[in-house]
Amino acid sequence: MIYPNNRTSNIDVKRLNRNRVFRYINRHERISRPELSQSLGISFPTILFITNELIEKGVIREEGEFESTGGRKAKALLPVHDARFALGLDITLNHISIVLTDLSGAALEHIRMQKRFENTEEYRQFLAESLVIFSHDTGVPNEKILGVGISLPGIIDMQQKRLSHSHILNIFDVPCEEISKDIPFPVAFTNDANAAALSELRSRQDYTHALYLSLSNSVGGALIFRKVPSLGGKWDAGVWQNDNLVMGDNFKCGEIGHMTLIPGGKRCYCGKNGCFDAYCNAKILAQHSDGRLELFFNSLKEGNPVLKAEWESYLDHLAAHINSLRMLMDCKVIVGGYVGGFIEPYLGDLHRRLRDMDTFGDDGNYVEACTYRLEASALGAALLHIEAYISSI
Numbered sequence: 001m002i003y004p005n006n007r008t009s010n011i012d013v014k015r016l017n018r019n020r021v022f023r024y025i026n027r028h029e030r031i032s033r034p035e036l037s038q039s040l041g042i043s044f045p046t047i048l049f050i051t052n053e054l055i056e057k058g059v060i061r062e063e064g065e066f067e068s069t070g071g072r073k074a075k076a077l078l079p080v081h082d083a084r085f086a087l088g089l090d091i092t093l094n095h096i097s098i099v100l101t102d103l104s105g106a107a108l109e110h111i112r113m114q115k116r117f118e119n120t121e122e123y124r125q126f127l128a129e130s131l132v133i134f135s136h137d138t139g140v141p142n143e144k145i146l147g148v149g150i151s152l153p154g155i156i157d158m159q160q161k162r163l164s165h166s167h168i169l170n171i172f173d174v175p176c177e178e179i180s181k182d183i184p185f186p187v188a189f190t191n192d193a194n195a196a197a198l199s200e201l202r203s204r205q206d207y208t209h210a211l212y213l214s215l216s217n218s219v220g221g222a223l224i225f226r227k228v229p230s231l232g233g234k235w236d237a238g239v240w241q242n243d244n245l246v247m248g249d250n251f252k253c254g255e256i257g258h259m260t261l262i263p264g265g266k267r268c269y270c271g272k273n274g275c276f277d278a279y280c281n282a283k284i285l286a287q288h289s290d291g292r293l294e295l296f297f298n299s300l301k302e303g304n305p306v307l308k309a310e311w312e313s314y315l316d317h318l319a320a321h322i323n324s325l326r327m328l329m330d331c332k333v334i335v336g337g338y339v340g341g342f343i344e345p346y347l348g349d350l351h352r353r354l355r356d357m358d359t360f361g362d363d364g365n366y367v368e369a370c371t372y373r374l375e376a377s378a379l380g381a382a383l384l385h386i387e388a389y390i391s392s393i
């Protein structure tokens with residue numbers, strides 16, 4: 001139960017409790033009111049009032065009853081996941097991906113298309129048309145679609161609503177509105193690694209702090225600081241800002257790809273030398289297997305000695321960087337992005353390296369593989385709208 005204090009009004013308490021009740025039901029397939037009351041520590045009459053409000057709003061429903069444990073049978077409450085939907089669009093240099101999700105937050109449908117980014121009107125129209133066609137094909141009525149979340153490989157200035165830097169796409173200081181002006185849905189923007197971290201956050205409830213590494217064709221990161229209880233975030237200057245991610249003073253928090261790993265080392269696409277990205281992006285591995293990361297890991301498993309040497313070197317660089325991040329943050333590190341989808345069998349090798357370089361005797365087990373893999377950035381972008389809607393309940 002959340003009680004009012006000097007800073008929290010009665011209205012806030014009611015809203016927080018209603019929100020907690022909905023989130024709880026939304027995470028469970030079937031639950032009774034007595035169970036809700038017990039699990040959340042909220043009185044039964046209050047639970048009755050809140051659940052009736054939620055039924056009226058159309059986001060939960062009653063269906064069937066639980067077996068009696070003596071006394072009256074309790075009615076079963078179920079979430080109405082298809083009350084609202086959202087679309088997620090992930091823009092990378094060579095592809096676009098689109099995902100459909102609902103209030104469950106699961107990726108219900110997705111497509112991935114090869115399309116090289118261009119800063120042109122034709123490209124922007126292609127994005128809008130692809131979204132309209134995809135949305136039409138899903139059969140979801142437009143009025144149930146909350147909006148489109150767009151994930152971009154760059155820094156999004158939430159205050160100014162501008163894409164301030166994207167070295168990968170080679171565009172700088174572009175108003176977000178310019179990218180989305182042809183899209184016939186409300187649009188929210190986010191950085192690609194932050195979006196992927198949101199997908200990971202949704203699938204796991206077991207940590208409060210973590211650093212998410214996105215090891216895809218470029219390297220990014222997101223710093224998770226989960227607030228409990230939380231209403232999820234707020235709209236700021238028209239852009240959804242998730243409460244559970246640290247943004248920094250200039251929205252650049254988590255840009256770990258451009259931390260210097262080797263002074264004067266390999267050239268990074270950002271124009272500097274020795275960045276972590278230049279040693280640990282997914283292309284470093286895929287370039288040895290015709291650009292196909294899956295093929296790299298298949299051949300590695302079969303014992304290809306050249307690939308083994310490349311992988312060992314990759315792990316050395318990855319471990320060195322993770323060790324620095326661990327010293328700074330003292331939190332879990334989740335390896336995500338394209339490489340994160342393949343790293344599970346090699347976590348032991350990574351842990352050993354980390355253990356050997358850890359000053360405080362940690363065994364490296366603080367590093368885990370991501371649990372969510374399918375179009376993580378596109379889904380995370382869609383979740384901005386889902387989270388905003390749920391927070392408003």
Ligand SMILES: [Zn+2]
Nearest residue numbers: 258268270275
């Ligand atoms: Zn760089």
